[in-house]
Amino acid sequence: MNMRKPVLILLLSSTFLAPCAASAADDAESRGLANVKQFTLDHNRRLVAQAELLEAAVADYAGVIAGHGGDYEKAWEADGARLSRQIAAIRTLWLETSNQYETIEGIVAGIPSTAKYDLILDAGNSGSEAEDVAEYDLKLPDGTVLQRPGNLFHGITEPLFWGMDEKGVKLPVDLDADGKIIRGEMLFDANLGQGAAQALVQWAKALETDMSAWAPNRQDAFTSVVVMTPTVGDYFGEWKESQFITGEIGAFVAQSRLTDVQGIMNGCRKMYSEAISPVVAAADADLDQRITAGFKELLTLVDDTHAREAAGAKFGVEEADALGNEAQDIADRIVAMILQAAAKSGVTING
Template sequence: MRRTLLCLTPVLLLAAQPGFAATESEGLAQVKAFTLEHNAALVANAQKMQGSAEAYAALIAAHGGDYKAAWEAEGPKLAEAVTAMRDQWLAASNEYETIEGIVAGIPSTAKYDLILDAGNPGTEEEDVAEYDLTLPDGTVLKRPGSLFHSITEPLLWGTDKEHVKLDADLNGDGQIGPGELLFDANLALGAAQGMVEWSKALETDMAAWEPNRDDAFTAVVTMTPTVGDYFGEWKESQFLGGEGEAFIARSRLIDVLGIMGGCQRMYNQAISPVVSTDDAALDGSITKGFDELIALVTETRDREAKGDKFTAEEADALGSEAQDIAERIVAQVLQAAAKHGVEIKG
């Protein structure tokens, strides 16, 4: 697969296939425990990223903010800091994507999805991330968009041209390839601090969440049909020859596996025990639908990883197929919700 940027991409450590809980209360508790486990790992990796950003900023500051002078004097240390921040970003993103299908679907925690991962800047009309980011030098960025994909990913991988400070041979091969650069230290540190702050805030609210049937059904109904949008982002990304600034550190399909895996987990553990009590056929059909959806995304990602090149038309077709499965799942989950007096929120 053609890459247009330096890409340090580990395999996403997806959680094991979610099993089925014996009872609804047990399943809800399992979903919460799973989410808190990965939230804690998100916080830990964000803190590591902040530490690397602090080291990077200190090296730049030691040379009076002169990136060229800093590179000439401390090139290996700066390259190490950049690599560390990218690796830690990927690790943090892995943890969040694994729980996004849950976090973004629960009304009391949905705002964190906009702030951390999916929100637009204030210049847009919809899905704006409602927060401001204060940088170390006191600059306040009003409604700057999501921390992962609007700020840090474009910054760290260099598609945010405004904040590229110096082209630099990070890998020491004597050439400057795509993505080899130094970026704005003030923004990097401020954004890393923001990631720590908001991932901790999510952890606090998730710990306070009281798992319930309405939230479980709402999460699945809300997040499962977003799969088509993710395929659209994949189509527009640089992995398929697009020019998007985000979704360039790794394939968007990896994120889709995490998000849809979270939806599947919520169904298997928290909802299936409800549906199966009086309609085993409906439960089996929904379960099969999720298996088909995950299999489609997995197969597509495996093909991509092996080097298959997809056209925009193929991406559209795969996205439409995934969307059809998702909509069938949602229709059946809504049918079950009606039978059990569930209130879909939002």
């Protein structure tokens, strides 16, 4: 999982702006901040809606298992075709739910008041790790409580629903009825699946509550972009180590990690273009243009790489490393320019 950098505290002023320019910039900044908040809330609400559909689908699956006394073999023998369809539906709904969150992760994870939700939903480690622990416990329908089990999307539900977590596999089965069973074809632990799906709904709603209460401000906008943009290298590293590069099945099996990179970096660019660009442009229009161009260069690299992968291109570890290093270099340049812009606008940054 990603190592989040300590949140930077930004103290801002607009000393160098002429009164009229300052007023126009402030108006544009206010509109931009409001737009970012509305965008985040819109996708947060879709996240909740999709999580509820996922919860219902997992409950249906669990109902079939329970209908056979919790005996997975009997359930498969009697309702195998139905269970296969249910697992396929659960995987589709998981992707739709996860992608709603990835669209806003670059914003949520960088704002101090909402950053904890990124650890719980998507990026946090289990309690066995020393850093970036997802601070929550998971209660399952049978009353079991899993203490600090790790993030819900990539730590629990993805490996569970795709059969990558051996502890969650209850019965290997031929899901696609092709006469053979490969890894990932299985019935998963319904008790864990239900508890995790319920938790996704719970924490998605809690995020919506705190995001609704968030008062958009310049400090959070700068903080979000400065903290999250440099994480692009970490995500490319996870892509390099995934089955899409190495062929070894492990984490991040549902879809390419590049999909997540696109969502996160687009969130960073949106925060900059909507909420920060008006402030920077008022002090130094050329610098604003260079930062904007930097984000375009970064997203073009990510989009082109993902498009090549989707078209069937195979990337080796060395090429994945090179692409990750290139993305990291661009991100670092962007952040350096944003820090320069902060100084030009009278911003003092204390790390």
